[in-house]
Amino acid sequence: MKASEVIANLQRRFPNEPEYIQAVSQVLGTIEEEYNKHPEFEKANLIERLCIPDRVIEFRVSWVDDKGNVQTNMGYRIQHNNVIGPYKGGLRYHKSVNLSILKFLAFEQTFKNSLTTLPMGGAKGGSDFSPRGKSNNEVMRFCQAFMTELYRHMGPDEDVPAGDIGVGGREVGYLFGMYKKLTHQFQGVLTGKGQEFGGSRIRPEATGYGNVYFLCNMLATKNIDIKGKTVLVSGSGNVAQYTMEKLIELGAKPVTCSDSDGYIYDPEGIDREKLDYIMELKNVERGRIKEYAEKYGVKYVEGAKPWFEKADIALPSATQNEINEEAAKALIANGVIAVSEGANMPSTPEAIKVFQDAKILYAPGKAANAGGVAVSGLEMSQNSERLKWSREEVDAKLHDIMNDIHANCVKYGTEADGYVNYVKGANVAGFLKVAKAMMAQGIV
Ligand SMILES: NC(=O)C1=CN([C@@H]2O[C@H](COP(=O)(O)OP(=O)(O)OC[C@H]3O[C@@H](n4cnc5c(N)ncnc54)[C@H](O)[C@@H]3O)[C@@H](O)[C@H]2O)C=CC1
Numbered sequence: 001m002k003a004s005e006v007i008a009n010l011q012r013r014f015p016n017e018p019e020y021i022q023a024v025s026q027v028l029g030t031i032e033e034e035y036n037k038h039p040e041f042e043k044a045n046l047i048e049r050l051c052i053p054d055r056v057i058e059f060r061v062s063w064v065d066d067k068g069n070v071q072t073n074m075g076y077r078i079q080h081n082n083v084i085g086p087y088k089g090g091l092r093y094h095k096s097v098n099l100s101i102l103k104f105l106a107f108e109q110t111f112k113n114s115l116t117t118l119p120m121g122g123a124k125g126g127s128d129f130s131p132r133g134k135s136n137n138e139v140m141r142f143c144q145a146f147m148t149e150l151y152r153h154m155g156p157d158e159d160v161p162a163g164d165i166g167v168g169g170r171e172v173g174y175l176f177g178m179y180k181k182l183t184h185q186f187q188g189v190l191t192g193k194g195q196e197f198g199g200s201r202i203r204p205e206a207t208g209y210g211n212v213y214f215l216c217n218m219l220a221t222k223n224i225d226i227k228g229k230t231v232l233v234s235g236s237g238n239v240a241q242y243t244m245e246k247l248i249e250l251g252a253k254p255v256t257c258s259d260s261d262g263y264i265y266d267p268e269g270i271d272r273e274k275l276d277y278i279m280e281l282k283n284v285e286r287g288r289i290k291e292y293a294e295k296y297g298v299k300y301v302e303g304a305k306p307w308f309e310k311a312d313i314a315l316p317s318a319t320q321n322e323i324n325e326e327a328a329k330a331l332i333a334n335g336v337i338a339v340s341e342g343a344n345m346p347s348t349p350e351a352i353k354v355f356q357d358a359k360i361l362y363a364p365g366k367a368a369n370a371g372g373v374a375v376s377g378l379e380m381s382q383n384s385e386r387l388k389w390s391r392e393e394v395d396a397k398l399h400d401i402m403n404d405i406h407a408n409c410v411k412y413g414t415e416a417d418g419y420v421n422y423v424k425g426a427n428v429a430g431f432l433k434v435a436k437a438m439m440a441q442g443i444v
């Protein structure tokens with residue numbers, strides 16, 4: 001396989017899908033050498049079958065807003081690969097959602113899920129519907145309309161969606177209710193469910209906690225303690241909130257967080273009380289992060305990202321391509337020692353190069369944020385056995401999984417000079433498991 005030729009071919013076939021091509025390019029560039037050690041892969045044209053999703057489902061969603069107007073949105077589900085388990089991955093509701101973004105996310109999910117050690121294939125879905133500014137009733141009607149199409153493609157052994165940007169506990173609840181109504185089945189077909197109806201303990205916390213556990217593993221390779229470190233966090237949604245919670249618990253100091261309008265900088269640190277305020281503001285009142293700055297009298301920067309502030313560590317937890325080359329250079333110039341991605345693909349290829357050239361600790365999302373889907377996998381296990389595990393049990397398993405992913409990155413990513421290329425490590429480890437399963441299952 002020649003990575004550049006495969007990428008050029010995909011670019012020709014999918015000319016309007018830049019995020020998808022970006023994600024594929026990142027992976028192919030790092031697995032090429034390993035792939036070419038296996039002539040049987042090339043003979044089976046494994047790479048093309050792995051890059052192109054198994055299935056793309058696209059549908060119209062019609063719903064009625066509070067004023068009685070009929071609205072339409074697009075709905076999608078990308079079932080990327082199910083060789084190691086049922087399709088699994090979140091749903092994103094955001095006005096920017098399109099095929100390119102969902103195809104990149106589904107592709108990444110396949111490798112991420114492989115890394116978790118659990119039997120889950122990769123998928124992603126969502127809609128260009130934005131819950132922002134909508135009433136609860138509008139969100140409910142939209143979720144119900146979305147499910148009237150999606151339910152045909154789901155099942156506990158077929159495809160198990162969950163949350164992502166714009167889809168949290170509220171949306172998962174409405175989606176689950178409609179699935180149950182349509183099918184008469186109470187099944188583990190969605191994860192991130194409420195604690196009262198089959199949700200796993202620690203699932204809401206898992207992505208953020210898992211990212212901090214992964215970060216601690218990276219720091220440990222340099223004998224660095226997280227205690228006392230200042231941290232730039234972006235986003236203020238699910239991942240950002242529980243990232244900050246774990247940082248505070250471990251004695252680190254988050255000093256920024258953001259939303260799509262801007263970021264706040266609190267040099268004293270966001271403590272437990274201030275985090276409770278953010279959770280209330282974002283999860284209940286659905287307000288803007290600017291209000292934090294007004295309440296606590298700190299700096300708010302409109303229309304900007306937090307990467308130009310000084311800190312020891314950066315944990316991007318908002319969205320794709322939120323750190324560009326210029327921001328990466330600023331982070332390095334300001335002395336950042338580690339970047340660990342809570343979001344999916346938040347760093348551009350140019351930014352990643354800056355981090356790796358500077359030889360800082362840098363973890364890609366598919367390794368560092370895999371704790372969320374891992375606990376989703378544990379939720380599926382609990383649903384299957386009709387049991388609910390304790391917080392301690394789930395957290396211990398999450399710890400083990402993040403340790404295992406870190407060890408695999410070190411195994412496959414350590415370079416001749418001892419530097420751990422976590423991108424290569426994660427991609428090769430994730431790839432090998434999927435590739436071996438594909439070979440065993442024939443050309444299907
Ligand atoms: N929820 C989960 O379990 C997992 C989420 N992720 C990734 O983490 C990231 C955040 O997801 P969640 O916290 O679940 O979503 P969320 O909807 O709870 O929060 C998203 C946050 O990002 C901000 N944001 C969204 N688009 C933005 C933009 N264009 N510019 C600046 N800020 C923007 C929002 O204002 C919000 O604060 C996404 O990249 C998602 O794919 C990754 C693994 C699992």
Ligand SMILES: O=C(O)CCC(=O)C(=O)O
Pocket residue numbers: 088089090091109112160161162163164191344369370372373374376
């Ligand atoms: O929990 C899940 O199934 C999906 C999580 C997710 O969307 C992600 O890992 O990006």
